[in-house]
Amino acid sequence: MFNRVSVRLLRQVRNASLKTEIGVIGVPFENGQRKVGVGNAPKFLRDAGLIKSLQKIHDKIDVKDYGDIVYSIDHDISNSVPNMLMYEHMVACTKVLSKQVTRVLNDGRICLTLGGDHSIALATVDGHLQAKSDVAVLWIDAHADINTNLTSDSGNLHGMPVALLAKELSDYWPYLPGMDWQKPVMSIRNIGYIGLRSVDSFERLLIDNLGITAFGMEEIEKYGIHQCVHMALDRIDPTHTKSLHVSFDIDSIDSLEAPSTGTPVRGGLTLREGIHLMEIVHKTGRLNAIDLVEVNPSIGTGHDVALTVSAATHIITAAFGYSRKGLRPKVHDLPIQTPPSST
Numbered sequence: 001m002f003n004r005v006s007v008r009l010l011r012q013v014r015n016a017s018l019k020t021e022i023g024v025i026g027v028p029f030e031n032g033q034r035k036v037g038v039g040n041a042p043k044f045l046r047d048a049g050l051i052k053s054l055q056k057i058h059d060k061i062d063v064k065d066y067g068d069i070v071y072s073i074d075h076d077i078s079n080s081v082p083n084m085l086m087y088e089h090m091v092a093c094t095k096v097l098s099k100q101v102t103r104v105l106n107d108g109r110i111c112l113t114l115g116g117d118h119s120i121a122l123a124t125v126d127g128h129l130q131a132k133s134d135v136a137v138l139w140i141d142a143h144a145d146i147n148t149n150l151t152s153d154s155g156n157l158h159g160m161p162v163a164l165l166a167k168e169l170s171d172y173w174p175y176l177p178g179m180d181w182q183k184p185v186m187s188i189r190n191i192g193y194i195g196l197r198s199v200d201s202f203e204r205l206l207i208d209n210l211g212i213t214a215f216g217m218e219e220i221e222k223y224g225i226h227q228c229v230h231m232a233l234d235r236i237d238p239t240h241t242k243s244l245h246v247s248f249d250i251d252s253i254d255s256l257e258a259p260s261t262g263t264p265v266r267g268g269l270t271l272r273e274g275i276h277l278m279e280i281v282h283k284t285g286r287l288n289a290i291d292l293v294e295v296n297p298s299i300g301t302g303h304d305v306a307l308t309v310s311a312a313t314h315i316i317t318a319a320f321g322y323s324r325k326g327l328r329p330k331v332h333d334l335p336i337q338t339p340p341s342s343t
């Protein structure tokens with residue numbers, strides 16, 4: 001039977017959290033760099049129970065998996081741009097992905113994109129801009145990913161997405177065949193870096209000359225992660241009204257805690273700092289898209305892979321409201337018989 005206490009408890013549990021709808025996109029894409037394996041990350045993350053972990057956060061979380069991106073390449077444009085390796089692959093994948101991100105957002109869901117290497121963020125940010133015009137991006141990374149084909153030492157596309165997105169850099173690019181769908185409409189003032197510690201010389205020049213918001217490891221050391229994230233958000237979204245996008249490269253986390261990644265750099269964020277950053281972003285209530293990229297299950301031992309996948313899972317669940325303080329019970333956890341939902 002229901003007494004007044006149990007009805008009150010049920011009401012509290014039902015009202016505990018806001019409805020959150022999530023759309024998951026897998027992007028098994030690894031042609032933005034040269035190491036095989038990063039394309040298997042969506043499968044590893046799903047197999048490790050990511051979707052279940054999200055559903056466990058609270059009753060009002062609703063997760064829809066939109067599956068993996070499929071694309072076919074146009075061989076006519078291969079080698080058409082100097083120093084952009086496997087260019088035709090990125091062109092084909094990002095075109096499909098951008099549309100899919102827009103679709104997820106237009107369905108009213110927060111878009112969670114599982115990479116793949118970081119070149120795919122060109123598409124996720126583009127797709128986000130199509131759905132919500134005013135977007136601010138936190139780029140969490142050891143690297144700045146702001147090379148052009150002229151400044152890149154590697155020719156790897158995962159080091160170039162920020163430069164492709166920024167309107168301030170559009171003059172630095174040659175004509176890019178097959179990329180006419182992508183207009184660099186985003187201002188670099190709407191992007192903030194967290195976690196930088198491996199920045200190429202021309203990237204440093206650009207960051208300084210354009211005054212890009214950047215909280216590298218030195219600033220994090222100085223002010224702490226909490227202050228740095230708030231300062232970054234205040235700068236890229238001063239009115240606190242923009243739709244937020246977090247592009248999270250797992251190599252921002254120290255390689256001791258997330259070793260299975262293609263370009264690891266020591267001296268990075270702790271997992272605790274990565275989680276706290278996401279807790280702050282969650283609390284804004286304006287988070288609409290997350291990319292989790294650069295987990296490479298072919299790098300390191302089984303233990304390394306398990307560490308990296310679990311770090312990624314913790315970071316993602318924090319972004320959707322998982323609380324280290326402990327989660328409230330769900331309706332079916334209550335030690336009472338539940339009345340009909342009209343109460």
Ligand SMILES: NC(=[NH2+])NCCC[C@H](N)C(=O)O
Pocket residue numbers: 117118119143144145147152153154155156158159160200249251263294
């Ligand atoms: N998303 C990444 N892990 N990027 C690493 C980029 C490394 C280097 N700056 C390059 O352009 O090749």
Ligand SMILES: [Mn+2]
Pocket residue numbers: 118141143145158249
């Ligand atoms: Mn990156």
Ligand SMILES: [Mn+2]
Pocket residue numbers: 141142143249251252263294
């Ligand atoms: Mn990186």
